[in-house]
Amino acid sequence: MAAENYQADIHNSDYEAEYRAKKLDARGSINIDGRKLESLNGLWNFAPDLYDSCRRARWWSACQGAEKKAPGMNKPESSAETRMALSCKPVLGSPPEDWDFEAWETMPVPSCWNMERPEYLYFEATGIYTRTFHYHSQKKDERAFLFFEGASYTASVFLNGEYLGSHWGASTPFCVEITGSVQEFNRIIVTVDARRSPVRIPMDNTDWFNYGGLYRNVCLLRTGPSFIKDWFIRLVNGVEIRADISIEGDAAGLELEIPELNIREKLPVLDGKASLTLKTSPRLWSPENPKLYDFTLNLAESNGEDGAGGRIEDRIGFREICTRGEEIFLNGKKIFLKGICVHEDHFKLGKTTSEDIIRETIRDLRELKGNYLRLAHYPHDRRFSRIASEEGVLLWEEVPVYWAVAFDNPETREDAENQLAELVIRDRNQAAVIIWSVGNENADTDSRLTFMSGLAEKARSLDDSRLISAACLINHEKLMIQDRLGENLDIIGINEYYGWYDPDFEKLPKILNNSKPGKPVVICEFGAGARLGQRGTVDDLFTEDRQKRIYEQQTETFKTCAYIAGTSPWILYDFRCPRRLNRYQEGFNRKGLIDADRKSRKPAFYVMREFYEKMQEP
Ligand code: GCU
Numbered sequence: 206m207a208a209e210n211y212q213a214d215i216h217n218s219d220y221e222a223e224y225r226a227k228k229l230d231a232r233g234s235i236n237i238d239g240r241k242l243e244s245l246n247g248l249w250n251f252a253p254d255l256y257d258s259c260r261r262a263r264w265w266s267a268c269q270g271a272e273k274k275a276p277g278m279n280k281p282e283s284s285a286e287t288r289m290a291l292s293c294k295p296v297l298g299s300p301p302e303d304w305d306f307e308a309w310e311t312m313p314v315p316s317c318w319n320m321e322r323p324e325y326l327y328f329e330a331t332g333i334y335t336r337t338f339h340y341h342s343q344k345k346d347e348r349a350f351l352f353f354e355g356a357s358y359t360a361s362v363f364l365n366g367e368y369l370g371s372h373w374g375a376s377t378p379f380c381v382e383i384t385g386s387v388q389e390f391n392r393i394i395v396t397v398d399a400r401r402s403p404v405r406i407p408m409d410n411t412d413w414f415n416y417g418g419l420y421r422n423v424c425l426l427r428t429g430p431s432f433i434k435d436w437f438i439r440l441v442n443g444v445e446i447r448a449d450i451s452i453e454g455d456a457a458g459l460e461l462e463i464p465e466l467n468i469r470e471k472l473p474v475l476d477g478k479a480s481l482t483l484k485t486s487p488r489l490w491s492p493e494n495p496k497l498y499d500f501t502l503n504l505a506e507s508n509g510e511d512g513a514g515g516r517i518e519d520r521i522g523f524r525e526i527c528t529r530g531e532e533i534f535l536n537g538k539k540i541f542l543k544g545i546c547v548h549e550d551h552f553k554l555g556k557t558t559s560e561d562i563i564r565e566t567i568r569d570l571r572e573l574k575g576n577y578l579r580l581a582h583y584p585h586d587r588r589f590s591r592i593a594s595e596e597g598v599l600l601w602e603e604v605p606v607y608w609a610v611a612f613d614n615p616e617t618r619e620d621a622e623n624q625l626a627e628l629v630i631r632d633r634n635q636a637a638v639i640i641w642s643v644g645n646e647n648a649d650t651d652s653r654l655t656f657m658s659g660l661a662e663k664a665r666s667l668d669d670s671r672l673i674s675a676a677c678l679i680n681h682e683k684l685m686i687q688d689r690l691g692e693n694l695d696i697i698g699i700n701e702y703y704g705w706y707d708p709d710f711e712k713l714p715k716i717l718n719n720s721k722p723g724k725p726v727v728i729c730e731f732g733a734g735a736r737l738g739q740r741g742t743v744d745d746l747f748t749e750d751r752q753k754r755i756y757e758q759q760t761e762t763f764k765t766c767a768y769i770a771g772t773s774p775w776i777l778y779d780f781r782c783p784r785r786l787n788r789y790q791e792g793f794n795r796k797g798l799i800d801a802d803r804k805s806r807k808p809a810f811y812v813m814r815e816f817y818e819k820m821q822e823p
Contacts, residue, residue, distance in 0.1 A: 214262040224260060224361050227370040229379045231626035235426065236435035237352055237378075238591075238634070239502075239519035242424040245338060245351070245393075249419070251312030252304070254331040254396065264304045265363035265394045306335045306392070314423055317357075317416040317555035327783075331398040334419055340387045346430040349387050352380040354587060355421030357556065358405070359398040365391055373405065373620050375556075376549075376583040376605070377627035380426065395419060404614050406621045407605035412794060413548055413582070414781040416556040421586060429515050431456045433502050434477075437633050439670040440487070440523040443537070448472075448481040450502060458505040463498050463521075471505075489536045490522030490636040492576045495597030497522045497636070522594055522636030526672055528695050531768035532823075533672075533725050535599075535639075539823040542599060542727055542771025544577030545570065545798070545813070549585045550780035552801045558586045567596050569777060569799060573810065574817035579729055579773040582607050582645050584628040593637035600637045601674065601729070601773070604628060606644030606660065612652035621656070622663050629667040638671065645676040646700055649689060658693040676700045676729050684712055686720035696770070697722050700730035704755035713759070717766045725770035731759050732775040735807055736789040737800040747789035749808050752796075756809040760816035774813060778803055 214220055259265060312318060318325045318332055340349065353360060357375035361368070364386045372379040399417025401409035431454030438448045438461075446468070448461055456474045466487055472479040488496045497520040504515040524536055532539050547566055549556050563586070570578060576599055580589060583605040593600050604625045611617040625643070632638050643660035647653050661673045672695035677688035679701060691697045703713040720726075735752035743754040756774070763769050779797035786792065793801055798810040 217261070220257075220261045223368070224371045227368065229360075229362070229370040229372040229381050230623045231630060233380055233382075234378070234435060234627055234630045235350065235352070235380050236630065236634075237424075237426060239517040240426065242352065242426055245336070245423040245425055246314050247336070248311035249314050249334045249336040250306050250309040251318070251335075252309045252333045253318075253325070253328060254333045257331045257396070257398065258303065259331070259333045259394065259396050260361060262303075264302070265368065265396075266366050267302065267304075268306070268363075268366050268392045268394065304333075306394075309333075309335075312418070314419045315354075315421050315557050316418060317420045317557050318418040319414075319416050320553065320555045320557075329399045329401065329415055329417060331396050331400075332418055333394065333396050335392060335394045337390060337392050338425075340389060340391055340425075343427065344429060348382060348384045348428045348430060348432070350380045350382050350426040350428070351393070352378065352424050352426050353395075353419070353421070354378045354423070355556075356395070356397050356419050357399055357415075357417050358401075360419075361396045361398075363394040363396075374624040374627065376585070377624050378421075378587065378631055379627065395423075403609075404611045404617050406610065406617060406624055407583070407607045408610050410609065411582070411605070411607055412782055412784055414550065414555070414783060420555070420557045428453070429504075430454050431504060432515060433459070433504060433517050435630055436502060436517070437668070438500070438521050439633075440489075440525050441482070441670065443525055444484055444486060446481070446483050446485050446487070446523065448479075448483075450479045452477050452479065452504065456504050460503040460505070461500065462503070463500045465498050487523040490524040490594070490597075491536060492597040492599060495522060495595060495636070497594065519634075520594075521634055524636050525670075526639040528672060528725050528770075531722065531725050531770065533696070533770045540576075540770075541820060541823050542577040542773070543573075543575045543817040543820065544579055544599070544601075544771060544773035545573060545575055546579040546581045546730060546773045546776045547585075547778065548581055548776065548780045549583070550778070552781070552803070555781070558588075560588055560592065563589050563592050564596075565803065566777065567592065567598055569803075570598065573777075573798075573814050577601070577771065577773065579603070579642075581776070584624070584631070587631055590632045590635035590637050594635045596637075598637055599639050600635075601640040601642055601727075602628060602632060602638050603642035603645065604660070606647065606657065606675075608646055610644070610647060610653075610656070612647075612650065612656040618656055618659070621660060625660055625663055626667060629664060633668045633671075640672045640674050640696060641668065642698065643673065643675045645698075646678075647675075647690075649678055654689050657690055661693045672696050674698045674727065674729075679716060681707075681712075684715045684719050686716065686722055686726065691722065691724070695724065697724060697726045698729035699726055700775070701728065702731060702733070704758055705733040710755075710758050713762050714765065717762065717769075720768075722768055726766075726768050727771040727773065728759075728763065728769060729771075729773050730775040731772070732756070732796045733809075734789065734795040735809065736795050737779075737805050737807060739789060747787075747795065753808040753812055756812040756816075760812060763816075772816075774798070
């Protein structure tokens with residue numbers, strides 16, 4: 206039904222109810238590793254939709270696929286006719302429409318609209334993306350899915366005039382089956398609403414830039430009637446490989462093969478599940494030796510077909526991470542996490558990233574003599590953990606339960622738990638990931654304790670092989686590490702800025718001496734701001750001299766504390782941040798050891814490098 210342009214919606218005060226009713230979430234998660242994907246990236250038509258009119262006035266409902274619109278469209282007409290039919294040109298007798306998909310500007314997918322046109326830098330409303338695409342099924346009973354790797358923040362997906370569902374969360378993947386809706390000629394519309402809100406995850410006040418858009422890949426995934434949905438393969442008890450696989454559709458059996466370990470096991474499938482526990486002795490993955498094994502998963506029904514979800518080919522690393530007392534052990538050997546924090550923020554691309562940028566970040570970590578990264582404060586691009594697993598970099602991954610979250614709001618908790626599940630399902634086969642973090646610097650209340658201990662439990666239920674942490678609290682009156690949440694964590698993360706936000710540096714050694722955490726502590730943030738090239742005395746704020754002095758004091762103090770099992774200073778690169786508005790910051794947080802240009806090192810970089818370089822192996 207064509208939208209009753211502005212007749213129906215101007216009195217509809219709760220137009221969003223329709224969209225809230227259909228959630229795309231972790232229940233539908235598909236692991237896309239090891240599959241053939243068809244990219245829908247490229248130039249989409251785009252319009253800024255400040256009043257959310259496409260969803261409010263249901264513009265999307267007017268755009269049927271070509272067959273429904275013009276019977277003559279069944280053969281591949283000239284693109285002009287196809288475009289005309291799909292562009293929903295106003296038909297005589299219908300009301301004048303306010304959309305004009307084919308006439309709109311184009312926007313690259315993936316990209317952050319903030320970085321594509323100057324007038325969109327601070328645009329925090331809804332963007333409408335649309336394009337057409339052809340689809341021809343390749344196999345009998347083929348199933349088809351649209352897969353989105355990241356849309357910030359709320360994405361609503363429409364295909365050929367049908368509302369398919371909405372996803373909440375800026376940094377985790379989601380997908381939707383289109384088998385029943387896809388035609389030969391299709392129009393897809395995606396509205397992406399970047400508005401911040403006090404009741405979502407993250408809430409509306411953060412210390413990073415709110416980029417918007419379809420900023421990660423969009424692709425089409427084809428499967429057979431039955432397919433492998435997701436899997437979790439890991440080392441348990443040091444000598445056993447455990448595999449848990451989820452299968453969609455009917456399937457009698459599944460085969461797991463790891464040729465280099467002479468493993469070829471047939472697994473029965475019961476109620477869509479298959480699992481295996483097998484004694485073996487793989488070469489263990491570590492930063493020094495990031496050994497990955499080729500493996501395949503084969504549905505018996507798939508007769509080895511490639512890419513349709515009946516056969517998965519990927520690589521996996523086996524390692525074990527655990528804690529004992531106040532120490533962290535990797536494969537039974539005590540380790541110190543020599544790290545640094547990074548945001549997903551690029552001076553040209555915003556939150557959109559690339560393999561080159563990820564590898565450049567790892568090169569800079571290597572120059573710092575580090576082995577570990579805290580991917581703050583939200584799930585980074587899926588390629589990061591895959592490249593880190595190849596390169597031997599340890600990772601802390603985190604959901605953006607950041608600062609003053611609405612901990613007593615059930616929908617907020619549902620949002621947080623869903624984003625955590627989408628992250629864990631996406632990355633739990635990546636050896637590089639050793640820590641799931643359930644949040645950062647949250648005031649201690651009963652509802653926060655319930656909310657975040659619930660997240661810790663959820664993470665463990667999805668993944669029994671990793672450590673759980675969060676950036677916890679210091680009791681600044683008693684000068685000690687004290688946070689009720691700590692009882693639910695394996696590692697206590699601590700953000701502290703002594704020498705910067707609190708100029709009395711002497712509090713730090715007192716706090717460390719007063720505290721008896723009983724489990725490993727990672728100083729997951731410390732540091733100071735400095736504008737590149739700003740010189741002065743060690744007492745002058747925002748000078749490289751003050752930043753360097755604080756790093757010297759911090760690293761000297763860490764050496765005296767046995768229960769510090771890792772450090773990740775804040776932060777590797779200066780990053781865009783609308784709250785940072787003094788003459789030294791100019792819209793950037795300047796705590797980076799490297800300028801936002803991702804090239805120019807500040808003197809404190811070399812203090813941190815020396816600390817890691819001279820550290821005795823634990
Ligand atoms: C906080 C917070 C960071 C923030 C940093 C800062 O600890 O976790 O997200 O950017 O401090 O103040 O620079």
